[in-house]
Amino acid sequence: MNVFINGQQISVGSEPTVLLALQHFLSTDQQKQSFAVALNGNFVGKTDYQQTSLNQDDSIDVLFPIQGG
Amino acid sequence: MSDSINTTLNIYGQHVDSRLLIGSALYPSPEIMKQAILASESKIITLSLKRQNPAEQAGAKIWQYIQEIVEETQGFLLPNTAGCKTAKEAVTLAKMSREIFKTDWIKLEVIGDDYNLQPDPIELLNATEQLLEDGFKVLPYCTDDLVICQRLYDLGCQVIMPWASPIGTGKGLMNPYNLETIRLRLPQATLILDAGIGKPSDACLAMEMGYDAVLLNSAIALADNPVMMAKAFAQATVAGEQGYIAGVMQQRQTAHPSTPTLDTPFWHQQG
Numbered sequence: 567m568n569v570f571i572n573g574q575q576i577s578v579g580s581e582p583t584v585l586l587a588l589q590h591f592l593s594t595d596q597q598k599q600s601f602a603v604a605l606n607g608n609f610v611g612k613t614d615y616q617q618t619s620l621n622q623d624d625s626i627d628v629l630f631p632i633q634g635g
Numbered sequence: 636m637s638d639s640i641n642t643t644l645n646i647y648g649q650h651v652d653s654r655l656l657i658g659s660a661l662y663p664s665p666e667i668m669k670q671a672i673l674a675s676e677s678k679i680i681t682l683s684l685k686r687q688n689p690a691e692q693a694g695a696k697i698w699q700y701i702q703e704i705v706e707e708t709q710g711f712l713l714p715n716t717a718g719c720k721t722a723k724e725a726v727t728l729a730k731m732s733r734e735i736f737k738t739d740w741i742k743l744e745v746i747g748d749d750y751n752l753q754p755d756p757i758e759l760l761n762a763t764e765q766l767l768e769d770g771f772k773v774l775p776y777c778t779d780d781l782v783i784c785q786r787l788y789d790l791g792c793q794v795i796m797p798w799a800s801p802i803g804t805g806k807g808l809m810n811p812y813n814l815e816t817i818r819l820r821l822p823q824a825t826l827i828l829d830a831g832i833g834k835p836s837d838a839c840l841a842m843e844m845g846y847d848a849v850l851l852n853s854a855i856a857l858a859d860n861p862v863m864m865a866k867a868f869a870q871a872t873v874a875g876e877q878g879y880i881a882g883v884m885q886q887r888q889t890a891h892p893s894t895p896t897l898d899t900p901f902w903h904q905q906g
Contacts, residue, residue, distance in 0.1 A: 572686040599695055602684065602731035607723060609730035627686065629731055631698040633668070634683025634715050635658030635802070635852035 570625045578620065585615040587626055601630050642876070644848050645825055646679075646740065647772040647793050649711070653678040654842065655872045656713065656827065657865070658852025665700045667861055675855065675865035678710040681742055683717050684731055713774065715742040720755070722762035729766055741766060742796070742829075742850075743775045751801040756783045760790065767791045776829050779813035781820060788824050795821065796829035796850060799841065803853045805833030808840055818845045835864075835871035842875025843883065 567582055568575055571591045578587050584603060592601075603610045604627040610618055620626075643650035657677040662668035672680060682701055687694045705712060714732035719725040722745060729741045745762055747755025754777050766773050767790060777783050779797045787795050797817055800806035808814060809831070818826060828841040829850040838849045849872060858864035896902075 595695075596687075600698065600735045601687075602734045604727050604731060607727055609727050609734075611734060629684035629728075630687040630694045631701070631735060632683050632685045632687075632694045633659040633661075633697050633701070634681050634717055635660045 567620065567622050569620050569623065572626070572628055582620040583616055584610055584618040584620065584626065587620060588615065588628065591626075592628065596630075599630060601628050603628055642880070645793075646711075646774070651678050651711065653869075653872075654848040654876055655838070655869055656681065656829075656848055656850035657855065658850070659697070659701055660852055661856035662861055663856075665697055668697075668856070669700050669704055671855055671861040671865040672704050673708065674862045674869070676869045678708055679713050680704060680710060681713045681715050681850070681852070682736075683715050684728060684735065685718075711740070712736045712738055713740050713742050714738065715776075716744045716762075719745050719762075720747070720758070721745065722758045722765065725758070725762040726765050726769075729762075729771060730769075733771070739770055740772050740774060743773050752803075753801065754778060754798075756780070759783070760786055763787060763790050763792060774827070779810050779817065781813065781817055784817050784821060784824075788821055792824070794825040794827060796827045798830040799828050799837060800831030802830045804831050805854055805857075806831055807833050807837040811840070811844070814841070814846070815844050835867040838868055839871040839875035839878070842872055843878045845879050848872075 568577055569587055576591055578590055606625055643652050644654050653676050655675055655677045656679040657672055657675050658681045659668055680701060714736050716725040716728045719728055725743060725745045733739055743762060745755050745758040746752050759775055763773050763775055773792050774794045774796055775787050775792055776796045784795050784797060800809040825847045827848040827850050828846050832838055832849060832851040832854050841849050855861050855864045855868060
């Protein structure tokens with residue numbers, strides 16, 4: 567199954583979850599950093615990563631803190 | 636009577652002892668950002684969330700600097716929803732920010748026009764309503780439109796942030812009359828002038844009008860010497876606040892001599 571993370575298409579297994587997709591996409595360093603996730607434009611809390619299943623062509627946004635005005 | 640008056644800024648019941656809110660973007664380097672923020676004596680720092688590719692580490696470094704500053708100043712983070720164009724996007728980003736930054740404060744930006752980054756008032760009100768219901772303490776960025784400010788206040792915003800002029804222009808207070816009217820008509824609201832401030836005198840003018848605080852980024856970050864400019868803004872903000880509290884004299888239509896005229900030498904003396 568294919569999903570999109572930050573606009574990049576990746577292949578994840580047949581029964582993917584948000585957690586599996588993140589482990590696939592993020593570097594080991596990034597997994598330790600502060601980040602937050604949205605699935606198809608809706609917020610997904612950290613405690614829900616493991617239970618949240620993905621469907622074909624789902625779109626995940628993984629956002630990190632940056633400077634801002 | 637005291638020579639100086641120390642008051643605190645009230646953000647939804649949280650008292651903050653600086654009336655200058657500062658952004659963390661556009662500085663020449665992270666180190667200058669840190670020095671400038673410390674020099675500003677600001678206690679509230681704005682920041683944002685963005686996508687980051689796995690290879691990038693710059694964002695992590697900035698975040699580390701900002702955390703150090705907040706710890707050193709015992710300050711507060713104010714995440715924004717920059718880049719959002721709909722209420723749905725802004726609400727989602729606010730929830731993501733709350734999880735990361737552990738704060739229910741949100742600087743709500745919902746942009747309606749790409750050219751001047753003017754807020755979309757309809758989406759802004761919609762997002763504000765949803766976020767307040769969800770327990771957020773919303774600090775909405777809006778134009779200097781009295782009715783929009785009134786609607787935001789009526790929804791439950793205790794803090795409202797009208798613009799001085801479009802973001803990043805440095806044009807200062809475009810419509811002083813509008814801004815003064817908002818101050819007069821919403822005396823209970825915490826008003827923070829946000830965006831478009833270019834010079835320390837702009838900040839001073841806003842504070843002289845009775846605004847509770849100013850929020851700026853570009854004016855400091857893009858100065859030739861950001862650290863010195865940060866100090867200038869800190870002083871200008873305090874000067875404006877104290878000028879407002881001290882009570883500005885009424886303007887008069889005609890000249891009045893400052894020096895007593897009694898016993899003026901050579902008065903009406905004919906040659």
